[in-house]
Amino acid sequence: xxxxxxxxxxxxxxxxxxxxxxxxxxxxxxxxxxxxxxxxxxxxxxxxxxxxxxxxxxxxxxxxxxxxxxxxxxxxxxxxxxxxxxxxxxxxxxxxxxxxxxxxxxxxxxxxxxxxxxxxxxxxxxxxxxxxxxxxxxxxxxxxxxxxxxxxxxxxxxxxxxxxxxxxxxx
Amino acid sequence: xxxxxxxxxxxxxxxxxxxxxxxxxxxxxxxxxxxxxxxxxxxxxxxxxxxxxxxxxxxxxxxxxxxxxxxxxxxxxxxxxxxxxxxxxxxxxxxxx
Amino acid sequence: xxxxxxxxxxxxxxxxxxxxxxxxxxxxxxxxxxxxxxxxxxxxxxxxxxxxxxxxxxxxxxxxxxxxxxxxxxxxxxxxxxxxxxxxxxxxxxxxxxxxxxxxxxxxxxxxxxxxxxxxxxxxxxxxxxxxxxxxxxxxxxxxxxxxxxxxxxxxxxxxxxxxxxxxxxxxxxxxxxxxxxxxxxxxxxxxxxxxxxxxxxxxxxxxxxxxxxxxxxxxxxxxxxxxxxxxxxxxxxxxxxxxxxxxxxxxxxxxxxxxxxxxxxxxxxxxxxxxxxxxxxxxxxxxxxxxxxxxxxxxxxxxxxxxxxxxxxxxxxxxxxxxxxxxxxxxxxxxxxxxxxxxxxxxxxxxxxxxxxxxxxxxxxxxxxxxxxxxxxxxxxxxxxxxxxxxxxxxxxxxxxxxxxxxxxxxxxxxxxxxxxxxxxxxxxxxxxxxxxxxxxxxxxxxxxxxxxxxxxxxxxxxxxxxxxxxxxxxxxxxxxxxxxxxxxxxxxxxxxxxxxxxxxxxxxxxxxxxxxxxxxxxxxxxxxxxxxxxxxxxxxxxxxxxxxxxxxxxxxxxxxxxxxxxxxxxxxxxxxxxxxxxxxxxxxxxxxxxxxxxxxxxxxxxxxxxxxxxxxxxxxxxxxxxxxxxxxxxxxxxxxxxxxxxxxxxxxxxxxxxxxxxxxxxxxxxxxxx
Numbered sequence: 026x027x028x029x030x031x032x033x034x035x036x037x038x039x040x041x042x043x044x045x046x047x048x049x050x051x052x053x054x055x056x057x058x059x060x061x062x063x064x065x066x067x068x069x070x071x072x073x074x075x076x077x078x079x080x081x082x083x084x085x086x087x088x089x090x091x092x093x094x095x096x097x098x099x100x101x102x103x104x105x106x107x108x109x110x111x112x113x114x115x116x117x118x119x120x121x122x123x124x125x126x127x128x129x130x131x132x133x134x135x136x137x138x139x140x141x142x143x144x145x146x147x148x149x150x151x152x153x154x155x156x157x158x159x160x161x162x163x164x165x166x167x168x169x170x171x172x173x174x175x176x177x178x179x180x181x182x183x184x185x186x187x188x189x190x191x192x193x194x195x196x
Numbered sequence: 197x198x199x200x201x202x203x204x205x206x207x208x209x210x211x212x213x214x215x216x217x218x219x220x221x222x223x224x225x226x227x228x229x230x231x232x233x234x235x236x237x238x239x240x241x242x243x244x245x246x247x248x249x250x251x252x253x254x255x256x257x258x259x260x261x262x263x264x265x266x267x268x269x270x271x272x273x274x275x276x277x278x279x280x281x282x283x284x285x286x287x288x289x290x291x292x293x
Numbered sequence: 294x295x296x297x298x299x300x301x302x303x304x305x306x307x308x309x310x311x312x313x314x315x316x317x318x319x320x321x322x323x324x325x326x327x328x329x330x331x332x333x334x335x336x337x338x339x340x341x342x343x344x345x346x347x348x349x350x351x352x353x354x355x356x357x358x359x360x361x362x363x364x365x366x367x368x369x370x371x372x373x374x375x376x377x378x379x380x381x382x383x384x385x386x387x388x389x390x391x392x393x394x395x396x397x398x399x400x401x402x403x404x405x406x407x408x409x410x411x412x413x414x415x416x417x418x419x420x421x422x423x424x425x426x427x428x429x430x431x432x433x434x435x436x437x438x439x440x441x442x443x444x445x446x447x448x449x450x451x452x453x454x455x456x457x458x459x460x461x462x463x464x465x466x467x468x469x470x471x472x473x474x475x476x477x478x479x480x481x482x483x484x485x486x487x488x489x490x491x492x493x494x495x496x497x498x499x500x501x502x503x504x505x506x507x508x509x510x511x512x513x514x515x516x517x518x519x520x521x522x523x524x525x526x527x528x529x530x531x532x533x534x535x536x537x538x539x540x541x542x543x544x545x546x547x548x549x550x551x552x553x554x555x556x557x558x559x560x561x562x563x564x565x566x567x568x569x570x571x572x573x574x575x576x577x578x579x580x581x582x583x584x585x586x587x588x589x590x591x592x593x594x595x596x597x598x599x600x601x602x603x604x605x606x607x608x609x610x611x612x613x614x615x616x617x618x619x620x621x622x623x624x625x626x627x628x629x630x631x632x633x634x635x636x637x638x639x640x641x642x643x644x645x646x647x648x649x650x651x652x653x654x655x656x657x658x659x660x661x662x663x664x665x666x667x668x669x670x671x672x673x674x675x676x677x678x679x680x681x682x683x684x685x686x687x688x689x690x691x692x693x694x695x696x697x698x699x700x701x702x703x704x705x706x707x708x709x710x711x712x713x714x715x716x717x718x719x720x721x722x723x724x725x726x727x728x729x730x731x732x733x734x735x736x737x738x739x740x741x742x743x744x745x746x747x748x749x750x751x752x753x754x755x756x757x758x759x760x761x762x763x764x765x766x767x768x769x770x771x772x773x774x775x776x777x778x779x780x781x782x783x784x785x786x787x788x789x790x791x792x793x794x795x796x797x798x799x800x801x802x803x804x805x806x807x808x809x810x811x812x813x814x815x816x817x818x819x820x821x822x823x824x825x826x827x828x829x830x831x832x833x834x835x836x837x838x839x840x841x842x843x844x845x846x847x848x849x850x851x852x853x854x855x856x857x858x859x860x861x862x863x864x865x866x867x868x869x870x871x872x873x874x875x876x877x878x879x880x881x882x883x884x885x886x887x888x889x890x891x892x893x894x895x896x897x898x899x900x901x902x903x904x905x906x907x908x909x910x911x912x913x914x915x916x917x918x919x920x921x922x923x924x925x926x927x928x929x930x931x932x933x934x935x936x937x938x939x940x941x942x943x944x945x946x947x948x949x950x951x952x953x954x955x956x957x958x959x960x961x962x963x964x965x966x967x968x969x
Binding site for chain 1: 209230266
Binding site: 118122125126 | 953956957959960963964
């Protein structure tokens with residue numbers, strides 16, 4: 026059952042990805058990406074990362090992509106149906122790079138001892154049971170990674186200020 | 197499952213790369229970059245089932261940074277659009293020789 | 294007899310050099326203080342002359358066993374070659390030193406008067422002193438390279454002095470011409486030095502001349518080649534065919550320069566070279582014919598040109614070339630002492646003739662200056678009747694004319710007649726045909742000499758004055774500082790020949806009451822004995838009679854009589870002609886026109902040699918310099934730019950390509966890691 030679901034979500038994700046890359050209409054492109062994100066969220070759930078799946082939907086698909094949509098609408102780009110694919114040699118280049126990267130990563134992950142199973146699944150399940158899904162992430166976040174956390178918040182602040190300044194209309 | 201997820205992640209990453217290379221529309225370029233980031237997220241999550249909760253924590257951070265980057269990047273695109281009336285990458289060529 | 298030690302030999306050369314430094318520095322910092330040069334210029338040369346005289350008297354008193362070589366320092370020591378900076382004092386170099394410093398001193402004194410109004414006064418004396426220095430290095434050097442230093446140095450000074458008034462383009466060009474033509478001769482000298490070293494492994498005079506009879510086969514290819522190249526050098530310096538063309542142009546320089554350099558000293562360097570290397574020339578009979586033949590041809594050729602010139606200095610210039618031809622006839626046939634004897638007497642009377650003409654030109658300039666006319670002060674057609682105004686100059690120049698024409702008992706009679714006699718007497722054996730021809734040419738040239746010199750004198754000093762009414766009031770004799778040297782030289786032209794009266798004449802009636810039979814011959818004997826020994830072994834002895842019969846006395850008397858006859862005839866002929874001032878004269882026609890234009894030799898050289906060389910240079914410059922060299926350098930520049938252009942294509946400004954580049958790099962890294 027899990028496997029079947031996984032395959033379903035996987036194919037939706039790939040389909041969405043390809044659609045993103047090949048659509049002329051930016052809005053269509055974006056919609057396909059939303060689809061892909063939803064599929065990914067499903068896969069996260071299947072992998073046992075419930076909180077992450079939720080965050081993916083809420084933040085990624087729901088905030089970031091909506092922001093993209095806002096910008097597309099703002100710039101009134103939704104009506105341009107001309108193809109913006111680069112021609113000829115670039116397509117070849119694109120495929121070649123895709124192919125080689127894909128193959129390289131594939132090779133590396135299918136190595137027999139690509140990673141060592143240190144029993145992460147069990148540890149996660151244990152902490153989820155103990156602290157429930159949010160707490161399982163929150164504890165390392167506020168304990169071992171608290172510095173990174175604080176820095177991230179500063180980063181967000183910088184990003185907000187930067188975005189406001191960059192997009193301000195000169196008066 | 198882990199291995200399969202990693203393979204899926206690599207496929208998504210490759211597709212995203214291809215998109216970055218041959219799309220001219222700046223916003224769609226961004227979308228493809230987001231796709232690549234997501235592929236990486238998937239890889240992290242997949243590995244966290246083997247390694248531990250740290251994978252998911254890192255995904256958390258990645259998402260945060262992606263959000264910040266998307267905001268700033270879109271602000272830049274808006275500014276350029278104000279100047280150039282277009283988001284075609286071919287027209288952003290002031291750094292040309 | 295005590296051993297002879299030279300006294301202050303180095304000072305003879307160093308004093309004029311010090312004069313050059315003093316006058317040269319003075320020319321830079323205080324060019325108006327003429328008194329500096331008036332005192333130092335002649336004084337250093339006079340002092341050098343006195344030292345030379347002291348050494349000469351010492352040499353006469355002592356018995357010399359060979360040349361005395363004073364080494365000052367080691368100049369070049371390379372491998373087996375050792376060349377020292379050393380002076381060699383022997384009879385020949387002593388004689389040359391006396392001539393150079395003595396006549397040089399008189400000319401310096403004359404220059405004080407001649408150049409006193411010139412702005413470059415100090416520079417002139419600096420150059421003149423430098424010239425004396427180099428000439429002394431040339432005659433006193435004890436080895437070929439040191440002599441060559443002097444050789445080149447006098448060439449340099451000749452250039453500086455000919456082009457003294459360098460602001461005039463023609464005069465500067467004359468200086469260049471002299472230097473360039475000399476260079477061709479210098480090449481011959483250098484090649485001869487190389488060959489000499491290759492054969493004898495030494496370049497010192499003493500060593501070379503001792504080894505020569507042993508090392509070289511008589512008439513062999515090596516020694517013939519060496520001597521021919523040496524003669525090429527001599528021909529350049531002493532203005533023989535085909536390298537004489539610079540000397541008439543050199544008259545562009547101040548007249549005392551012409552007197553010193555182009556009459557008395559520098560042009561005699563070639564004769565000195567042949568006399569010094571006598572033993573080498575004696576070993577090469579082919580070269581003997583070449584040398585004597587060139588001399589004879591030049592003597593005749595130049596004399597014909599001298600007949601048609603109107604510029605007083607040009608006549609004297611061609612006369613010098615002609616007389617140098619006589620000297621080469623002398624040393625060419627093996628009469629070394631005779632050639633050097635004529636060198637000496639020629640120095641006296643030719644210097645006198647040039648200085649005299651300088652006095653005339655000076656007076657003419659003064660006259661024209663007063664009336665503000667710009668006629669040519671050197672054109673004889675503008676002169677005439679000057680004897681009334683310049684009696685001392687007239688008298689001294691007539692003495693010189695009689696000397697050069699070969700009238701007894703003046704200097705030229707003895708020296709020129711001895712040469713003519715020697716070439717006739719030695720026309721035996723393998724030389725018979727050649728030397729007979731040269732003898733005839735020499736005789737004809739002698740008659741022509743008498744003719745053109747008389748023409749010069751008559752046109753300048755006799756007849757009606759053609760300078761003009763107004764000017765003639767301003768013509769006057771020159772100041773004592775100028776006519777005293779003339780008088781001294783006139784005296785020498787009279788008595789100079791008496792030091793070497795030939796044996797045969799010394800015992801004849803009338804012709805022979807003069808003292809010092811063959812003194813010069815004996816004096817130079819140690820220099821010429823090895824050459825004479827070689828000749829005695831390999832060649833038949835000289836005959837006692839000339840080709841067409843008659844002994845020495847007969848021919849001497851005959852040429853004397855002919856000379857007098859020609860003088861009288863010429864005086865009649867030229868005196869009777871109607872001569873007009875230069876501005877009103879027509880161009881000569883016919884044969885005279887060809888002679889006036891110097892047989893068009895300069896034009897021929899221009900067409901055959903100069904234009905092709907210039908054209909080749911231009912072609913080479915365009916092809917090699919512009920094309921290849923500049924092409925290579927520019928090509929490097931273009932290549933750099935092209936490379937840069939290619940590199941700049943990477944900067945597309947397109948984000949996508951940059952992204953692709955990043956991807957490509959990552960690809961590479963992953964490939965390296967994964968596929969290892």
